[in-house]
Amino acid sequence: MNTNLQEITAQPYHGIFLNDGRKFSNWGSSRSTQPAVYVEPISYADVQAIVRNTEQFPTPVRPVGSMLSVTETIANDGGTLLCTRKLDAILGLETDDQGRHVVRVQAGCRLKKLSLWLQQQGWEIPFQAEIGEATVGSVAVGDTKESSLDGPGYFSSHVVAILSIDENGSLQTLSDKQDAAAFYEFKCSFGLSGIVVECVIEVRRASLCRADVDLKVYDSPEALTNDLLRLRKGCDALLAVVILHQLACFVEQRYRAGAGNVTPVRSQPECEQYRIAKRLAIQRGFDGGSLPPSKGIVFSRHDFINEYWHPGETESRLDFQYYEHDIGRLEQVITESYRFTQAFQQKTGFAPTGWATYFVHRPERRFKPYGIYSCGPGISCSFDPIYCNPNDPLWQQFSKEYNRLAIDILGGNPSPIQTQWLRPGDVHIPRKLARSRFTTPYYQQFLV
Structure with a gap:
């Protein structure tokens, strides 16, 4: 021995x-x-x-x-x-023993690379990533969000098998059909249960999306909320960026537009103009960025999975907080956040540049047993403050104080990888998911 x-x-x-x-x-x-x-x-x-x-x-x-x-x-x-960046091979398309079309890919593969490869084969993952540099292994066991046209709206829901290295250095495979509860728990572990080296992800034939983009202004936070809910019901998916202190928002209504893996020629100029504007706005944390109104642009979803340059320390760049709420509380969340922001701005002169709003469909509890989206079937929404300088003391102060409103009073569910300045007790990760070999002090404070 x-x-x-x-x-x-x-x-x-x-x-x-x-x-x-x-x-x-x-x-x-x-x-x-x-x-x-x-x-x-x-x-x-x-x-x-x-x-x-x-x-x-x-x-x-x-x-x-x-x-x-x-x-x-x-x-x-x-x-x-x-x-894991060197473990980035796309190992190929397969049909699993359930008859599902899947792609096998190594953990360090970036979502942009994977999406481009799938597009060339005429396939796609239903999850349309916002940030293409994210790696498959990270998002397979971490938190993501997307106002998805199809499926729940978080990446790990499409992962059907994972190959990982456990705390003893042994290779282990977990899948939804063979391991059920253990597999779903592993996908909630943030890498604390084992190091992901390979994933199997369900795919489908590539499809097109149509989007209408508009800028709207309101006279109250209640009117803003009601219109967001109305707009969401009138499309297949809705993404909004709210400029809360001005009671305005950019809304992107998305619709299914049939099969296809290439943006139609008639839409390419306008689509590219919008894509570049959106990419720059996100890169710079909406610091002076704006999204041009557009109606009826049709595009391949791969085209809007962007990559972002690594910013210099003095450049404007995206920083954000994240909170999951049930859609039934959206009016309270927006109204109370507006009051908080108005008071903070009056006191300090500071307000976030925007608030990202996504809508995610929650699955049965057994498919997402812990963390965000784990409350059983329903619709979750996020209302996430955005800023353009992560090191600005006023932004940090705002985030710390807003945590107490969003988590303690509004009941928001935060993420250890997307919500900053958390305290012990703000996030609960079951101790059984963590192995001492992989558990850092940051995560240790959240184990229960």
Whole structure:
């Protein structure tokens, strides 16, 4: 037994290995960490070697992808930061034993790369990602949101099997048909149960989307809410960016537009104009950005999965908070948020540049047992403040104070990877999902 263990721990590692004390930052340069070791494995065997060798790769081992999260989820001072970016192969389309069309892909593959590859084959994932640099492994076990035309509206709902490395360094496969409850729990684990190296994702034939975009102004938060609910009922999906302190909003009503995997020629100029404007507005945290009104543009959904350049520390760039609410509370959420924002602006002169509003369909509880979207069938909405400088002290103060309203009073459900300045008790992650080898101090505070 001891001989076997020695042989396992002596397994060689071949990927990038850095232990020179450098710091690593997230996309927005608002969070940084100084791990003892930074690694980029190039094979599943490399990941196994890392997990098994606690001396060379100190605990905790924290998997990361593109490091997009706005929170302290990347923080792992003195531990091992494991970046999956070299494990990014698309392994191919398959038909599983349930007759479903699926794509098999490695965890470090970016959503933009995967979507482009699928588009060229005439397929797509129903989830239309907003940020194309997000990696498959991160979103398979993390929190996402999308006002989806089809399906629940969060990425992990389309993942039907996961290959991961457990705390002993062993490969394990979990699937919805073979492992049921254990599989659904794993998808709620934020990488604390094991390091994802491969995913199997359900796909369907590519389809087109039609969108109407408009700017609206209201005389009260109640009127704004009522119109958002009306507009949502009149389309297949609705995305809104609310400029709350001005009682205005950009609304994007989405409609199904039939089969197809290429934006029609007649829509391409207007579509590209809107895509670029939307990309720049998001990149800059809506700092001076605007979305041109458009009506009836038809496009391939892949075209609106954008990638964003890594901003300099003085550039305007997106930062945000996230809260899940039931749609039945939307009027209270918007009304109370408006009052809070007005009071904060009167006191400090500060207001967020916008508030992102998404609508997500919740599944049965057994399919999403923990975290956001875990309250059983229904419709969730988000109302998320956005700003253009994550390091602005007034934005940070606003976020900290608004947390108490959104979570404590409005009952909002926050995310450890999308909601900043959380306190212990704001998020509850079942202790049974966490393995000590993978649990950083940031996540330790949320275990119950």
